Amino acid sequence: MITLGIESSCDDTAAAVLDDDDTIRANVVSGQDTIHARFGGVVPELASRRHMEAITVVVDEALRRAALDLRDIDLIAATQGPGLIGSLLVGFSYAKALAFTTGRPFVGVDHMAGHLLSAFLEPVKPCFPYLALIVSGGTTALFRVDDFFTFTLLGRTRDDAAGEAFDKVARLLGIGYPGGPAISRYARQGDAERFVLPRAWLEEGSLDFSFSGLKTAVLNQYRQIGDHRDDRLLADLCASFEQAVVDVLVSKSLLAAKQLAVSSLVLGGGVSANTALRTILTDRCRAAGLQLYLPAVQHCTDNAAMIAFAGRKWLQQKGPGSWSDDVFSRSQLGQVSQTFR
Template sequence: MKILAIETSCDETAVAILEDGRKILANLVASQEELHRRYGGIVPELASRKHMEVILPLAQEALKKANVTLKEIDAISVTNGPGLIGSLVIGVSFAKSISFAQGIPLVAVDHINAHFLAVFLEEKTPDFPFVALVVSGGHTALFLVKDYLEYFLLGQTRDDACGEAFDKVAKLLGLGYPGGRIISRLAEQGNPKLIPLPRPMLDKNNFDFSFSGLKTAVANYVNDLKRKGLPIPIHDLCAAFEEAVVEVLVTKALSALSATGCQNLVVAGGVAANKRLRAALQKLAQERDFRVFIPRPEFCTDNAAMIGVCGYHKFLRGEFADLELDVYARSQFKRLS
């Protein structure tokens, strides 16, 4: 069974072709990083226009690489939320057009659901149930995952997402965009213990997150040094910020494992590519006897292969969309009662 998968939820145009929900025949991503770098963040209008420019040639290239034709495609899987509305509309409209013209079944996929199913593209996969920590530029949340399409929200960010906080701190320090990779690279040369920064929400008996206070603490520290005419220790500050974020994510994830009784933890989303986070979790997994599963970096960032995995399981359950399919900016997850 072959699925054509399309992802345009933010600033990457991605197209993939999967066989039987696991084997990748093609997985292409057209990044818009250079386009948005000059603005220090994503400009939604520009993102939508770029998706429109590249989606057709990218899909044609994917079919060519996979050595298949549209007549051999069994279903089209497309992200319809959450994300930037304008960007989502491009991908969904494109998928609808192919579905209508070729008579191919259409499957709608939630971007967050797809993120934690990206782990099933790897050789080693977790058993159900597991706890999923999704950390990206737009999302930070913990889920109890009972099956491919059955999952419940344990907690989520109340303000900035984790990746968003990285970008904002990088912009505050004049480091450029995207902030996550830059801060992590500079943090390798810094001492995370020299600058005290808060660990938001760790004193709360829940699984929610908050990163706006941490971002404000960095801003206050920088402004205080500027008033005193002192240099800003960029490497140490980046290390302290990254350490604070990682500690919050790890502590909340471990609490979720304990509360649910799960022994498997899946970490997904763009921030899951962070080396410090991966190392901290893998070390703790050995010490505390739980298993951690983190996809390869190319499957952590937005990609269409993960959309294909999710679409495959929805196809098997007969969960199809029609041509009235709409897009949405935010997901409404079921909370664990």
């Protein structure tokens, strides 16, 4: 079965072609960073307009790279949510139209399910059950994954997601957008011990996250520096902030693994491309005897290959979607013990 995946949940227009043996024939992503950079964040209306301009070009390019045409596609899978409604509607409606005109089945995929299963796109695949840490601009959450459809929410952010905190801190420091890569560039030259920043551990044993207080602490430090600001101090502040975020993400993940007696951990979401997070989590998991699965960076950020994979699993188990299916802004995996769809 050859699956065409389409992803348009935020500001990346993506299409991928996946064989039934999980070989990725094509994985195309068109970003919008240059459009949103001057605003310091994604502008929903601009994002959806750009998706409309790019969707046909991106899908056609994916098919071209795969050396296929629509007649060769057996299934069309598209992100149904969560995300920006306008952006989602572009990709989901386009997928429905393709499915209708070609007579192929289509399925809607929860974007979070795509991230939770993204490790299966790699040569070495995890075994169930495993723990998954999903870190992105809109989500920071820990899940237990028992099979391709059963995801139990263990903890989530109570305020800002980690990626959102990166963007907001980068904006207040005036160092560019997207915030994650901008802060990391400065952090590589900085001293993470220079500034003492808080870690929100919350209640004892809690697997929830909170980054709003950390964001405020960075702002206060930045104001205190005042006229003495220079690139060195900025690098140290970025390094200290990044270290504070990584400490909490890693420590909570290891705590969850201990509480659940799970021996495998999967990392996913756009922030999982952060070098410091990947390095420290690798070291800590090795020391704790945990097997860590790190998808390739292109499979961590928003992409359509993970949507194609999750969609194919859904079709095999549950059947095709309905023409009446609509997009949603909040994940269907957002409740404790909630299962896929």
